[in-house]
Amino acid sequence: MRVVTAGEMKALDKAAIEEYGISGLVLMENAGRQVAEVVRQVLGEVRGRVITVFIGKGNNGGDGLVAARHLLNMGAEVKVMALADTAEITGDALVNLEIWQKMGQRVYSLRHGDGINIVRLALMNTDLIVDAIYGTGFKGRVAEKAGRIIEVLNGSGKPVVAVDIPSGLEADTGRVNGPCLRAAHTVTFGLPKLGLLLEPGAGYAGRLHVADISIPAGLVSKAAPRRYVITAGLVREWLPSRPLESHKGDYGRVLVVAGSRGMTGAACLAGEAALRAGAGLVTVAVPETLHDIMEVKLTEVMTAPLPDTGGGALSREAGQRILAMLERADVLAIGPGLSTSSEVAAVVRELLPQVKVPCVIDADGLNVLAGAGDILRKIQAPAVITPHPGEMARLLGTTVQEVQRDRLAAALKASAAWNVTVLLKGARTIVASPDGAVYINPTGNPGMATGGSGDVLTGTVAALVAQGLEPEKAAAAGAYMHGLAGDLAAAEKGMMSLVAGDILAALPASAKKVMSEKCADFNIVMR
Numbered sequence: 001m002r003v004v005t006a007g008e009m010k011a012l013d014k015a016a017i018e019e020y021g022i023s024g025l026v027l028m029e030n031a032g033r034q035v036a037e038v039v040r041q042v043l044g045e046v047r048g049r050v051i052t053v054f055i056g057k058g059n060n061g062g063d064g065l066v067a068a069r070h071l072l073n074m075g076a077e078v079k080v081m082a083l084a085d086t087a088e089i090t091g092d093a094l095v096n097l098e099i100w101q102k103m104g105q106r107v108y109s110l111r112h113g114d115g116i117n118i119v120r121l122a123l124m125n126t127d128l129i130v131d132a133i134y135g136t137g138f139k140g141r142v143a144e145k146a147g148r149i150i151e152v153l154n155g156s157g158k159p160v161v162a163v164d165i166p167s168g169l170e171a172d173t174g175r176v177n178g179p180c181l182r183a184a185h186t187v188t189f190g191l192p193k194l195g196l197l198l199e200p201g202a203g204y205a206g207r208l209h210v211a212d213i214s215i216p217a218g219l220v221s222k223a224a225p226r227r228y229v230i231t232a233g234l235v236r237e238w239l240p241s242r243p244l245e246s247h248k249g250d251y252g253r254v255l256v257v258a259g260s261r262g263m264t265g266a267a268c269l270a271g272e273a274a275l276r277a278g279a280g281l282v283t284v285a286v287p288e289t290l291h292d293i294m295e296v297k298l299t300e301v302m303t304a305p306l307p308d309t310g311g312g313a314l315s316r317e318a319g320q321r322i323l324a325m326l327e328r329a330d331v332l333a334i335g336p337g338l339s340t341s342s343e344v345a346a347v348v349r350e351l352l353p354q355v356k357v358p359c360v361i362d363a364d365g366l367n368v369l370a371g372a373g374d375i376l377r378k379i380q381a382p383a384v385i386t387p388h389p390g391e392m393a394r395l396l397g398t399t400v401q402e403v404q405r406d407r408l409a410a411a412l413k414a415s416a417a418w419n420v421t422v423l424l425k426g427a428r429t430i431v432a433s434p435d436g437a438v439y440i441n442p443t444g445n446p447g448m449a450t451g452g453s454g455d456v457l458t459g460t461v462a463a464l465v466a467q468g469l470e471p472e473k474a475a476a477a478g479a480y481m482h483g484l485a486g487d488l489a490a491a492e493k494g495m496m497s498l499v500a501g502d503i504l505a506a507l508p509a510s511a512k513k514v515m516s517e518k519c520a521d522f523n524i525v526m527r
């Protein structure tokens, strides 16, 4: 599903109105109706329930007035409270204000005086709050009084349904610069806005309902940029079918080069994840002195010894041996637990320009490239790098803060600079491809911030490349399935005590859930 900025959505709106003659009032009517339907779904029944709608002066408020009208017609008791002066309301929103007033309904102005006590009183018997204060027109931070009202609403314990986007949240960045409504549900119109999918914004949106308000489909596919939120439906499309007469060779051969003394677990996790994510054959190649240990730790995954310094890390000669092994592999995954000795750095830096199969480079495979990101450009086959923000910062020669300030920009910059697919890990993993496509992953949780989680992801992505997915799709699907596995594991065990093995163990359930037609997209509801 495509993801848009406020400006891109406004342009789609404008095109629908000007090129197709669908009036703004029709769009607003559809938007408000969709909000009312979600409120009905949340409350189960609205008859006799009390709903308080907070409106601003713009079209977001207009949507709120339409929702108020439909909820009133459904039998609810509806109060509308305006944070702006109703005299400031214009256009389509004014049309709906006047309809509301002609229905004999009031709008309580919070513009003058304290307003807080009126809000507190109104909330006493409110069952649900509709937030129609600010939508995609919002920038910066809310004014002081509006901020106090938002804080009262957040503290009320009443469920909030946000119209298009929680008020106080920036649609284009997901940044929250002051008080912001915490919604249980957000009904966003047309297409999801970027800010609803990036932290911290995503955390304020609650369950995201993407509501069709009759913007012509042809417009969306033509106009919106190649910016997507990864959904189960997308992943389902990309994953290969498994015909009856297939055999393990059809699902690819993964060579994992990983591990060093004390870090054999990383190699195991990556290797086993590659099998769990569907690869046909997996070999984990480790420094020779560790090889016997791997024979004990691994069963379905084959193992192979590599020249070793004697201290449990690769020696410089390992590169030639790896190249020979790549003759019988479809993808190379390199990096988990390799360590960053000068010998390992030499192996990786000399090997990568000679690799002719797609590769997934992670962890120490990236750390030894710090300041030498250009080596990535020399790889002769498609490559995926899977840095966390720290590894990304080291590769870009910048700071973690700079990377985190605009994660999409950092991933797109690195992808274009080195001509590789970049999977930038973190809350809302970002996948960027050299041609400018970008995918935002909605799955995953803080319980996955645990040693070895990244190794499982590396194996998962490598397995999907081995099964024939293009790098950007393998990275996006891998991130989605890995995050979903983490969510399933957290649902069972809680977030505090998750270990990477739990994520690994949940990979099959994650794949099964993605493949099952009925799988609703993890936190996104299509309406």
Ligand SMILES: NC(=O)C1=CN([C@@H]2O[C@H](COP(=O)(O)OP(=O)(O)OC[C@H]3O[C@@H](n4cnc5c(N)ncnc54)[C@H](O)[C@@H]3O)[C@@H](O)[C@H]2O)[C@H](O)CC1
Pocket (backbone or CB within 6 Å): 009, 010, 013, 027, 028, 031, 056, 057, 058, 059, 060, 061, 062, 063, 133, 134, 135, 136, 137, 138, 139, 140, 141, 142, 143, 163, 164, 165, 189, 190, 213
């Ligand atoms: N297809 C669609 O997406 C549709 C969207 N609709 C709704 O329209 C809003 C956008 O409406 P807009 O009039 O542009 O602005 P807002 O209502 O979001 O904002 C109101 C008003 O607030 C002012 N403002 C901005 N920042 C601040 C601030 N920091 N403090 C105070 N005031 C601020 C600004 O001047 C705005 O005018 C969209 O979200 C949808 O809900 C259509 O109705 C249906 C189709």
Ligand SMILES: [K+]
Pocket (backbone or CB within 6 Å): 060, 131, 132, 133, 134, 135, 162, 163, 164, 165, 166, 167
């Ligand atoms: K809103």
